[in-house]
Every structure is written in C-alpha cells, then in structure tokens.
Amino acid sequence: MPKPKSLVSGGDSTFRRRLLIGLGVLLVVGLLAGLLARLAGGGHTDHPAPSPSSSVLSTPSATASARPSATATATEAGTTVARPPHTTSPTDFAAAFVQTLWTYDSRKVTQQDFVSGLRLWLTPESQYADGDSVAGQVPDPVLWSRLRDSGQTSTASNIAAHVPDAYTKAIEQNPGTFTQAYIYAVTVTAKVNVDWDGGGQGAEDRAITLAVQCRPGSDCALASVASTVYP
Template identity: 45%
Template sequence: MQKRLPVLSLSSYGVGWSANRRIAMVALVVTVLLAIATTVAWLSGSKDTHQAPDHAPLAPASSPSTSETAPKPAAGAGSVANPPQISDPVAYAKAAAQMLWSYDTRDTGRDQQLSGMRAWMTDETAYADWASVSGQVPDPVLWSRMADQNQHATASIAEGHFPSAFKAALADDPSAITKAYVYVVTVNGTQRITWKKGGGGAEERAVTLAVQCRPDHDCALAAIAPSVTQ
C-alpha cells in the first residue's frame, strides 16, 4: 500500500475574505502555510518496493534539515538539472517537481544537491522561501547512508495545474498578482527509487509549488507549499 500525502484543501480557505486578501494569502504569502504544516517528504520510500534480501530501503525523509543555509558556491550541481529558461508557470513547476524528485547519491554530494536546487530559486528574497526547498534534503548522516547504498531516483511528470482556489482568487481580481507574479501550481507524477542489489520501488507523488514568473523574465521557484491542493 502506497503512502499518501497529506491533503490541505484551499477551496474553503479564506471564505469571506476580500479578493485582494485571498490572492495575497494564496500567491504571495505561501510561507504562512509553510510555517504551520508538515513539509511533504521528498525522498520517501514505498512500502510496495522489491528489495534485495540483505538490504532494506532507506527512509531519507526522516531527518530533513528545515533551516538549511545557502550551499557553498563552489559545491557545483552534480547531477541536478539546470533550471529551464521558460516563462510558463505550469511548465516550470513541472520541471521543478521533476528536479525535486530526482537525485543520484552515486555522483552527487549533499552540498552539490543543495547548490543545484538553489539555482532554481528566485533571487527576490521577499518571496523566496529557501528553507521549504532545502528542507527536502536529508541531513548529512542520512545522505551518507544513502550514498553507501548507491541510492538514486528518477521522476516522470503526469500533469500540472493551477489549484481551483488560486484560479478563483485570480479570476476575482486579476490585477492582484501583478505585485509579485507568484503562481501556485500543483504537480502530479511518479518517483522511482533504486539502490544496491536490485532494490527499488516506485510511488505516485504530488507537490504544490509557488513559482514566480514576471513578464519578460524566466520563471523561478519561490517555495514548496505544505501539501497538495485540488
């Protein structure tokens, strides 16, 4: 039986608020939700995995570092994909989710992983929540254990969409987003994890991201929302 992600429905969140306040809470202050919700696990293993007899799957999401500082500039990015130069928020969110669900401890150190992820972030500090992103990476000890098992993961993306609450708030007042141009996008896909001696498994994944896409600029990641919206 697969693990299920916690679900937070925004369809009734903020009922009775003005349109401006609703769009601000959904699009511009995602960090308010992040402060009160459990971060979605990034590197969780599936209970339906097939594993070698003498190796159990690791559980990398058990010790995330939620206060991670920026990685060392010289760390490099290892196998982490470079951010695409696109201006469509859904397309960028899909690419970002694939990046977040993919890793390779065989050739990428933890600092390299963080450095590669940092390159996807917006440089506007007022809207960037780096802690929500870096918090997906296990602590150094757990990353080392994963590397000992040659653990790596790939991801495939099924779809991405604007949650209904975000679309409703945007329809109420389209001009409200023009302050920060932060869009909320939910992405669904599948993560496949592999480790030594034929161990591996797959599970469906979903994540809600805050993506900044200013006019005439490439998109950038602002934050990971705490759970999945519809």
Template identity: 85%
Template sequence: MPKPKSLVSGGDSTFRRRLLIGLGVLLVVGLLAGLLARLAGGGHTDHPAPSPSSSVRSTPSATASARPSTAATAAGATVARPPHTSSPTDFAAAFATTLWSYDSRRVTQQNFLSGLRLWFTSESQYADGDSVAGQVPDPVLWSRMRDTGQTSTASGATAHVPDAYTKAIAQNPGALTQAYIYAVTVTAKVNIAWDGGGRGAEDRAVTLAIQCRPGSDCALAAVAPTVYP
C-alpha cells in the same frame, strides 16, 4: 538530525512566513483573495494587470515541456539547471522533476541543495530556501542512502494551477501584479532503486510558488506547505 541550512540567505523572513501561510490556505478562496489583496497593496507596479484567461488558465495542465538543461548533468554529477520559460506550469513541472531525481552515489547532499539554489528567484524577499531544503533528505539520511546506492527518478510530471487560485485571481486580477507569484501543483511518478536490485515506486505531489514576471524567465519562490487539487 541537523536541519539543512536555508538555500537563500537574506530577505525578510517574516514576509516569507506570511507568504507560505497565504499559500497554505489556497483552498479557501476568501482567504486567498485576502492574501492577493495584501500583495497588491504592498507596493506599486507599472505592469498592467494580466488577463486571468491568459496568465492563469481556467483549466491549466502542463507536462514538463520546458526541460531543465542537462548539459551539466553528465553521470549525475551535478543538478539540472532551470529552463528558460515564461510558463509557471512548465517551470514547476521541470523543478519537481529535478527535486525528485538524484543519484546519491554521485552527488552529495550539499551539492544537490546548491544546485537547487540556482532555481530560486533573485528577489530574496520572496525566496524561501528552507521550504525546499525541507524536501531534501538531511545529510545523515543522504549518507545512508549513498551507502545503499539509492537513486531516484521522477517521470511523467504534470502541473496545473489550483482552481482556488484561478478563481481568486479572476475576482481580483490586479492582486497578482505585486509579486507575480503563481501557485502550481505538480504530480509525478517517482521510481527509487538501490543496490541488490531493490526497487520501489510512488506517486508524489507538491505545490510550488512560482514567480513569472512579464518579460522574464520564471523562477522558484517556495514550496507551499500543502498540496491542493
């Protein structure tokens, strides 16, 4: 099957791979602390170090209260736009809901990927489009889904920052101020339907790397390769 192209072109692919590798070991606090230290040492920032209690809550949990814009989603023709929010958990819940919600009869696979591109950070060195493209059915499978009229709807999305990430930030809060990227795990119920009355449902979870710089709306950096508790 053909591999979907990257949603975001340019940037340092080596850096993106290292970012994903770092996110992939979030459960090991020591390794995550090392990643954060490398991010902090990679450049200078004039922003003050955020307080862990305010920027990464110890018991964070959020629903998709920051809803993506639906003005351009009439009849499922396009993909929801990202919300205006400074909350990494609200943004992550909204993105996961969009990622898992589609109508294959009314949007092409290419247009769906193009819509998801709008959620990415403009800082290409942090944006990994391939990680998101890998979550979307490839063109051949999408075509088969369209033939059977398959739709997917995500609901009840909840998001939280993994404990390992929170602890690592608390131990070294200055490490966050290089990229302002948060790890956020989202869970939701996904209902799938197709022609002839066929239906199915499943619980899904994904861990996202969300960039939320002070004074700016949050944006997507990547989908992490592992889901964390």
C-alpha cells in the same frame, strides 16, 4: 524509502514568510487581496498587468515533456544539477523543477551540492524566495549519507502540472492583486522510482504544490514549496 521531510517553520520571521507566501492562505478568496498586497510590501510594480485571461486562466497544463535546461552547475563530485529552464510558463517550470528535485543519484552528488543546485531555481526577489522550503524537500545530510551507502538513485516520470481550480477562481475574483507578485500556485504529480544496491526497487506516486513567480517578460522562478498539496 525516504520521504520528503516535513516543513517546519523556524522562528517568527520564518513563520511570517510562510504565512505570506503559503498557498493555503493564497487559496482563501477572502484574504487574497490583503495577502498579495503584503507580499509586495505595499509597493508598486512597474511591470504591466496582463488580463486574467492572458495569465492565469489560459495557463496550459504541463506534461512529462517539460525538461530543465541542459545547462547545469557542476558539483564537487563531477556530476550536475540541472539549472532552471528558460520559460514563461509556470506549469512547464514547475514540472521541470519537480523532475530535478525527485531525480538524483546519491552516490554522485553530495547533499549540500544538491541543495545548492536547487536553490539556483529560486527567485532573486528575496522577499518571496523561501530557500528553507526547498531544503526541507531533500533528505538531511545524515540520511543522505545512508542513501549513498546503499547506492540509492531516484527517477521521476509521468510528470504533470496544473494550476489548481481554487487558485484560478480566487484570481478571477481579485485579478488586480495578482499583479503585485505574479505568483502562481502549481500542483505537480509524478511517479518516483527508487533503486538501490542489491537489486532493491520501490515506486510511489507523489504530489507537491509550488509557488512559481512568472513576471511578464521574465523567465519563471521558484518562490516556495507549499506545505500543503492543493488539487
């Protein structure tokens, strides 16, 4: 059964971006203030700053009830890749993204179209959007063609999402820095079932941590897929 590819930084600029929005750094309390200031480019945001209790601390955990928007983008194969839901909840958004990422039919969508559909979930703020981290979660074109030849399909279920305690505690200690980028760390777990021609089946539990941007008054968007899963 195919596994998500490892995320490998390509070049100094990519490494710098990964360092800035990598959640491993975000969860280090001593570096949090400087990190988010660098994420925002040292600039000032005109968005009002919510108190920690109304943003991170009271963020609900998402469950399998979270679903992407019914609106979808058509692929050349005539199938669809779901677009992001209209939600201001980082956990609901993250659960919906994971459902889309881990649910596909390799026979009916090309690898390129699938990646393109997932990139629609990225924030329009280019300084935070890490498209390479999204593409890194999808089998490469050669492997995808082998999945198609074997008729492989994948379905995600039992999806649950939460903001890691370590991230919440870091924000509690430095709430002002959070308002520069409004990026939440969200860890999502799911059970993934895979089927292929000839009656073959497989299943595994997976976990992933996402950087989700939810500015006040705006729908959430994806910033990055972390290279490490945080509990």
